[in-house]
Amino acid sequence: MSHLRLFAVACLAVMGLALPGAVGARVGATPLLATVGTPTSGNDFQISLKDSTGAKVTHLDPGAYTITVHDYATVHNFHLTGLGVDKATDVETTSDATWDATFTNGTYKYQCDFHPFLRGSFTSGTVVAPPPVKKLVAQVGPKRTISLKTASGARVKSLTTGKYKLTAKDLTKADNFHLIAAGVNRKTGVAFRGTATWTVTFRVGAGKYRSDAHRALHGGFTVIGTGELSAVELCVQLRAEEDRPGRVVQPEQEDDRAGQ
Numbered sequence: 001m002s003h004l005r006l007f008a009v010a011c012l013a014v015m016g017l018a019l020p021g022a023v024g025a026r027v028g029a030t031p032l033l034a035t036v037g038t039p040t041s042g043n044d045f046q047i048s049l050k051d052s053t054g055a056k057v058t059h060l061d062p063g064a065y066t067i068t069v070h071d072y073a074t075v076h077n078f079h080l081t082g083l084g085v086d087k088a089t090d091v092e093t094t095s096d097a098t099w100d101a102t103f104t105n106g107t108y109k110y111q112c113d114f115h116p117f118l119r120g121s122f123t124s125g126t127v128v129a130p131p132p133v134k135k136l137v138a139q140v141g142p143k144r145t146i147s148l149k150t151a152s153g154a155r156v157k158s159l160t161t162g163k164y165k166l167t168a169k170d171l172t173k174a175d176n177f178h179l180i181a182a183g184v185n186r187k188t189g190v191a192f193r194g195t196a197t198w199t200v201t202f203r204v205g206a207g208k209y210r211s212d213a214h215r216a217l218h219g220g221f222t223v224i225g226t227g228e229l230s231a232v233e234l235c236v237q238l239r240a241e242e243d244r245p246g247r248v249v250q251p252e253q254e255d256d257r258a259g260q
Contacts, residue, residue: 004210028098029066034080036112037072047118049110062104062125069097075114078150082108082124109258134164138179138209140188141172146217148179148209158222162203168196175214179208181223 036047049067071078072091073141079088083106091114103124111119135151148156168177170188178187179198182205186198190213192256202223210218220232 029064032065032067034067034069034078035072035109036070036076036078036089036118037094039070042072043228044073045076045118046117047076047110047112047120049080049120049122052225056120057122059122060103060124061181065101067101069095069099071095071097071231073112076112076118077114078110079113080108080110082106088113103207114206134162136164136166138166138168138177140168140170140175140177140217141193143172144175144214145215146175146177146209146211146219148219156221158224159202159207161199161204161223161225163199166198166200168198170194170196171204175217177213178208178212179207179209181205187212194207 031052033050033052034048035050038044038046051057067080067087068077069089071094074092074094077089077091080086080101083104085101085103085108087101089095089097090255091112105125105127105128107123109119109121136148136156137151137153138148140146150156166179166180166186168186168188170177170193173191173193173201176188176190176192179185181200181201182203184200184202184207186200188194188196190211203226205218205223207223208218
């Protein structure tokens with residue numbers, strides 16, 4: 001063997017000793033460990049993503065990561081998704097894998113595709129939290145009373161556009177709570193007494209609520225955009241909506257059971 005060849009072999013041997021397990025890993029990448037199932041019981045309903053200290057990953061700095069994956073299961077898999085990342089093992093076979101991933105600002109999720117309840121998530125960098133869901137409380141009864149209030153108990157006179165969680169408390173079998181607004185038409189049954197929860201999205205326009213059994217029992221409010229239309233602009237827009245040819249009235253949705 002020539003001296004040149006011996007030198008090359010020696011160099012490769014030194015590199016192999018100095019960089020064990022370096023094949024497939026990026027220099028400077030932070031290691032993570034992903035597992036689904038367990039070594040002693042492969043199909044256990046366990047899934048995890050941990051850092052090099054063994055702590056569960058809940059938040060990471062943006063950057064490059066090398067994930068060592070141990071899929072011990074034949075009925076589960078490990079599927080990681082998020083901005084710029086979509087990697088998965090197979091459900092029906094066990095496997096070991098090494099993934100390179102770059103995490104940016106956002107939320108990332110992992111799960112078993114065959115059992116979606118087997119899941120976890122973490123954030124990376126700066127994550128803008130979604131706005132809290134706005135809440136309303138509607139009530140009809142006792143006796144001849146009807147109201148629509150904010151979560152703090154203030155009577156609703158105007159709302160901004162968007163999604164709301166509305167709890168409708170129907171405390172009488174003589175009346176119902178019927179909510180009507182642009183794109184919204186929800187009601188409890190007249191004979192129904194109980195609580196219903198609705199998720200509604202209000203658009204710009206006029207809103208009203210009433211009892212279908214006694215139309216004199218009613219109230220109203222306006223829905224304005226975040227730009228806060230003036231009263232004149234709102235009236236003009238409402239009139240245009242009412243006069244629009246072919247305007248479709250949202251069909252009524254009636255709740256006769258609690259929680260619908």
